[in-house]
Amino acid sequence: MNNEQSSDLLYLTKEERTMLSLRSLYKHTGYASFKMSRFEEYDLYVKNKEFLIGDSVMTFTDTDGRLLALKPDVTLSIVKNFNGDAGTLEKYCYDERVFRFSKEKHGFTELLQSGIECLGAVDLMTTAEVITLAADSLSRIGTPFLLELSHMSVIKAIVAAMTDSEELQRKIFHAIGEKNLHELKLLCNGHVLFETLDDVLSLRGEPLEVLTQLRLMNLPDGASDGVKELTEVSAILSNLGIPGIVLDFSLVSDVRYYNGILFRGFVGGVPERVLSGGRYDPLMQRMGKSGGAIGFAVYLNTLERFEREESPEHDLDIFLLYDEKDDAVTVSQRLYDLRAQGYSVCAGKEIPNSLSFSKVIDPMGNEVSVK
Amino acid sequence: MNKMINVALPKGRLGERVYDMFEKAGFPCPSIKEPNRKLIFENKEAGVRYFWVKPSDVAIYVERGAADIGVAGKDILLEYSPDVYELLDLGLGKCRMAVAAKVDFRDRRDRTLRVATKFPNVARAYYAAQCREIDIIKLNGSIEIAPILGLSDVIVDIVETGSTLKENALEPIATVFPISARLIVNKASYPFNVEKINQIKEALASQCEE
Numbered sequence: 001m002n003n004e005q006s007s008d009l010l011y012l013t014k015e016e017r018t019m020l021s022l023r024s025l026y027k028h029t030g031y032a033s034f035k036m037s038r039f040e041e042y043d044l045y046v047k048n049k050e051f052l053i054g055d056s057v058m059t060f061t062d063t064d065g066r067l068l069a070l071k072p073d074v075t076l077s078i079v080k081n082f083n084g085d086a087g088t089l090e091k092y093c094y095d096e097r098v099f100r101f102s103k104e105k106h107g108f109t110e111l112l113q114s115g116i117e118c119l120g121a122v123d124l125m126t127t128a129e130v131i132t133l134a135a136d137s138l139s140r141i142g143t144p145f146l147l148e149l150s151h152m153s154v155i156k157a158i159v160a161a162m163t164d165s166e167e168l169q170r171k172i173f174h175a176i177g178e179k180n181l182h183e184l185k186l187l188c189n190g191h192v193l194f195e196t197l198d199d200v201l202s203l204r205g206e207p208l209e210v211l212t213q214l215r216l217m218n219l220p221d222g223a224s225d226g227v228k229e230l231t232e233v234s235a236i237l238s239n240l241g242i243p244g245i246v247l248d249f250s251l252v253s254d255v256r257y258y259n260g261i262l263f264r265g266f267v268g269g270v271p272e273r274v275l276s277g278g279r280y281d282p283l284m285q286r287m288g289k290s291g292g293a294i295g296f297a298v299y300l301n302t303l304e305r306f307e308r309e310e311s312p313e314h315d316l317d318i319f320l321l322y323d324e325k326d327d328a329v330t331v332s333q334r335l336y337d338l339r340a341q342g343y344s345v346c347a348g349k350e351i352p353n354s355l356s357f358s359k360v361i362d363p364m365g366n367e368v369s370v371k
Numbered sequence: 372m373n374k375m376i377n378v379a380l381p382k383g384r385l386g387e388r389v390y391d392m393f394e395k396a397g398f399p400c401p402s403i404k405e406p407n408r409k410l411i412f413e414n415k416e417a418g419v420r421y422f423w424v425k426p427s428d429v430a431i432y433v434e435r436g437a438a439d440i441g442v443a444g445k446d447i448l449l450e451y452s453p454d455v456y457e458l459l460d461l462g463l464g465k466c467r468m469a470v471a472a473k474v475d476f477r478d479r480r481d482r483t484l485r486v487a488t489k490f491p492n493v494a495r496a497y498y499a500a501q502c503r504e505i506d507i508i509k510l511n512g513s514i515e516i517a518p519i520l521g522l523s524d525v526i527v528d529i530v531e532t533g534s535t536l537k538e539n540a541l542e543p544i545a546t547v548f549p550i551s552a553r554l555i556v557n558k559a560s561y562p563f564n565v566e567k568i569n570q571i572k573e574a575l576a577s578q579c580e581e
Binding site: 104144146148178179181182183204248250266268270271272273 | 459460
């Protein structure tokens with residue numbers, strides 16, 4: 001990369017730099033770019049409302065009377081366009097703007113999101129690759145980072161063995177997600193499996209160690225597939241030396257959409273998750289597609305906080321202060337030379353309030369002291 | 372390096388009792404008891420920084436990561452649904468969210484129920500579960516006078532002893548849910564401070580069982 005290119009990158013926001021870095025990571029690993037329109041048929045979201053983060057969608061009527069939505073999500077559009085069979089594997093990456101209701105902003109907001117999706121014949125290799133890419137993505141955003149890993153079928157098997165009531169299951173899942181053991185105890189109402197659930201949720205740490213403890217527990221039927229898959233994936237990750245992976249079974253999601261491995265990434269200094277993903281075969285089935293699916297999204301808007309911490313002390317290196325007496329040829333030559341030397345510089349008769357400078361000079365190159 | 376844990380405490384009597392629990396748990400900060408108007412107190416050795424905030428704001432400080440942990444009433448957590456971990460029921464500040472009405476109130480299901488409350492989301496969820504159409508009147512205080520002046524049919528509010536209701540010729544007619552103070556934790560802060568947060572949680576939990 002030449003100097004000019006690197007100084008171009010200097011003016012990108014953390015959000016934009018990360019987007020480019022992630023795009024290059026995903027493309028380099030064989031993921032094809034998925035470009036799409038900002039609009040999507042509203043119908044797609046109505047049928048899968050619970051899959052969306054927040055249930056509000058911004059809609060408008062197209063000239064032909066169709067109800068369209070400003071895309072609140074990318075995954076649904078990618079799944080909709082998948083026409084492969086269970087034997088093929090399609091891998092896509094994207095960076096797209098999505099429109100969602102934001103509790104913080106008390107209204108709709110536009111968010112930049114990057115991510116990948118693998119659809120079709122998802123196997124162990126694919127799963128491990130996606131998780132590795134998630135960890136790689138986090139490391140490109142900042143350090144320290146942590147990727148929490150969980151498996152829906154482990155918790156689902158325990159909860160399903162406790163109750164058939166969908167309403168109660170939903171409440172139990174909610175309490176699990178909050179690590180709210182006191183509420184969970186009340187909901188489980190003395191059920192013998194509460195102790196098992198409590199034990200599983202108290203496990204947290206390095207995957208292979210946690211899995212050793214998990215295998216010693218007496219888990220209901222149905223949990224074993226999850227334990228097996230986690231063990232196989234963790235062995236691969238451990239062999240590759242992927243850092244920052246922890247198992248935590250309080251990470252759960254909607255059973256109507258997710259069925260396998262789930263993960264969520266954090267980067268030190270960002271007060272919310274910056275990445276989340278998982279295996280979502282049930283969504284594929286709901287949308288009439290064959291095969292499995294796994295992917296994740298990186299919420300680039302969460303990186304705004306880095307911007308404030310990383311912003312340089314001054315906007316520009318030099319301000320060249322001149323007045324009417326100065327010769328325009330000399331001033332413009334000085335300005336041109338300084339830029340050629342790689343300085344960021346601008347000139348004027350008055351120092352603008354909106355910018356800050358490392359130093360102020362006159363056309364002769366002498367430093368001017370400014371109050 | 373010993374990372375400081377930021378703790379948002381609810382201003383007032385409950386917050387003082389909560390601080391006493393933290394102190395007993397091994398996280399003292401004596402300067403907090405000095406009579407002054409400071410809002411932030413820290414003890415570098417114990418690796419903890421406390422700050423007093425309005426009780427209804429604790430969840431916001433924790434959700435947005437300005438505080439790693441905090442103590443908030445279940446009423447606030449159910450009203451605002453912050454995306455946080457709820458690690459412990461401290462068993463302090465026990466009261467309940469209740470529906471109250473004038474002593475001579477007759478509930479008629481053939482008309483829209485007018486509900487005055489400081490907790491519109493709680494009230495909406497409670498009546499939605501009963502398939503009941505309601506008209507929510509959001510107030511910020513002195514809720515008790517709403518039924519007296521005919522502004523509402525009922526109120527949904529926090530009831531401790533019930534004496535305020537009684538003095539205003541109101542009575543509780545249903546409990547929405549019991550309330551107590553909960554230890555909440557920011558979801559992104561937890562993974563990076565898991566040992567210390569669990570240490571605090573365990574030390575507080577042992578006091579709850581006493």
